[in-house]
Amino acid sequence: xxxxxxxxxxxxxxxxxxxxxxxxxxxxxxxxxxxxxxxxxxxxxxxxxxxxxxxxxxxxxxxxxxxxxxxxxxxxxxxxxxxxxxxxxxxxxxxxxxxxxxxxxxxxxxxxxxxxxxxxxxxxxxxxxxxxxxxxxxxxxxx
Numbered sequence: 001x002x003x004x005x006x007x008x009x010x011x012x013x014x015x016x017x018x019x020x021x022x023x024x025x026x027x028x029x030x031x032x033x034x035x036x037x038x039x040x041x042x043x044x045x046x047x048x049x050x051x052x053x054x055x056x057x058x059x060x061x062x063x064x065x066x067x068x069x070x071x072x073x074x075x076x077x078x079x080x081x082x083x084x085x086x087x088x089x090x091x092x093x094x095x096x097x098x099x100x101x102x103x104x105x106x107x108x109x110x111x112x113x114x115x116x117x118x119x120x121x122x123x124x125x126x127x128x129x130x131x132x133x134x135x136x137x138x139x140x141x142x143x
Contacts, residue, residue, distance in 0.1 A: 024051055024088070024095060024113050028123055028139035029059075041142055044085065044113075044123075051095055051113075053085030055103075069106035079103055085111060100127045109134075 024044045032039055041057040058065060058079060066076050074082070088098030094114035101108045109127035116124060121141040128134040 022093075022115060022120060024115075024123055027056060027142040028053075029142050030125075030139050031137060033135055033137045040079075042084065042139070049089075051085070051088035051090075051098065052083055053100075054081060054083045055079050056081075067103050067106065069104060070101075071106055074101075074106070088113060100125070102127065 023046070025046055027041050027043045029038050030040045030042055031037070038059050040055050040059055042053045043056045044051055044053040046052075057063070061079070063080050065079050067074055067079055067082065068076070070077060082101075082103070084101045084103065086099050086101075088095040088111060091097070094112060096112040098111040098113075099108050100111035109129055111125070111127055113123055113125050116122060123139045123141070124136055125139055126134050126136045
């Protein structure tokens with residue numbers, strides 16, 4: 001009986017560890033799906049049970065560039081430090097129900113992210129418009 005309980009505890013710990021490794025947290029290099037150009041680094045972090053992402057570095061623009069296309073309080077805000085992913089919730093083997101903001105247009109979309117089988121260093125990031133149209137990018141783990 002003790003061996004069974006110990007075995008279950010080890011399996012549970014391994015499962016929790018695997019889930020933590022497969023979480024989208026970390027720094028990701030964003031790639032524009034239309035041009036193939038690396039554009040920025042985004043740090044995805046967990047806060048209050050949800051995942052958020054902020055720009056930490058621009059790769060093709062000055063670090064003090066501001067969001068001209070943004071509206072409201074984000075208008076003129078520096079891109080570095082801006083939260084562009086908000087409120088992703090874990091669901092089965094991916095994260096959904098969040099939003100992502102495109103700093104080039106200022107538009108906000110529904111967002112989900114996931115890993116393809118066997119590719120823990122590639123994050124699929126999908127922005128979905130309310131009309132059902134969507135774009136999917138692949139981001140690459142920096143750390």
